[in-house]
Amino acid sequence: QSALTQPPSASGSPGQSVTISCTGTRSDIGGYNYVSWYQQRPGRAPKLIIFEGTHRPSGVPDRFSGSKSGNTASLTVSGLQAEDEAEYYCCSYAGNNLVVFGGGTKLTVL
Amino acid sequence: LQLQESGPGLVRPSETLSLICSVSGDSITDTTYYWGWVRQAPGRGLEWIGNVHYTGMTSYSPSLKNRVTISADTSKDQISLSLTSVTAADTAVYYCARQASALIRPSFALSPWGRGTLVIVSS
Secondary structure (H helix, E strand, C coil), X not given: CCCEECCCEEEECCXXXXXXXXXXXXXXXXXXXXXXXXXXXXXXXXXXXXECCCECCCCCCCCEEEEEECCEEEEEECCCCHHHCEEEEEEEECCCCCEEEECCEEEEEC | CEEEEECCCEEXXXXXXXXXXXXXXCCCCCCCXXXXXXXXXXXXXXXXXXXXXXXXCEEECCCCCCCEEEEEECCCCEEEEEECCCCHHHCEEEEEEEEECCCCCCCCCEEEXXXXXXXXXXX
């Protein structure tokens, strides 16, 4: 069970769109439709923003969207706002009631 | 629903780290949820430790399973974490979170989370 692979950083200007990738294997992302994404601001606990690959919990702006292709999941943030600057983590079910996280991506709003 | 972690902030090397997660606003006996622990070393990413169902069924990260025990106390709506033989590498903020099962949305996602508690391993 290895960590999922995310780029360490991403950036964009206000109003632009940014996509963060998350690569796994057939044993996790590719094998299940249970990818979740979390936003973590400095000093705060993570917050769920996407579940089951594409669904947003109540209260999460529709600027956040998720997708999956094969062993790679993606998070897109559209219409970037200053408040979106945070660390983003992907997470996937990996069978046998286990989950695995990605290493995290620091999103900077320029 | 609120989760609150508590426990010693300092643990000596080779000793056992013990934390409690107190759940309020709901009972841990909801069969559709597990209760998990996640940690984050300073400046590092999230690491899933494991989870427990109120029935006592547990799942652990393969990298930690030889040292970790998670249990549920239904009389107190508390989840406990025990990590043995700690080293400096176990220094981290430890979070507890509710993890949905496949029976309910958000399936296998963790939400909500507690605020976390920092545990430092040092002599």
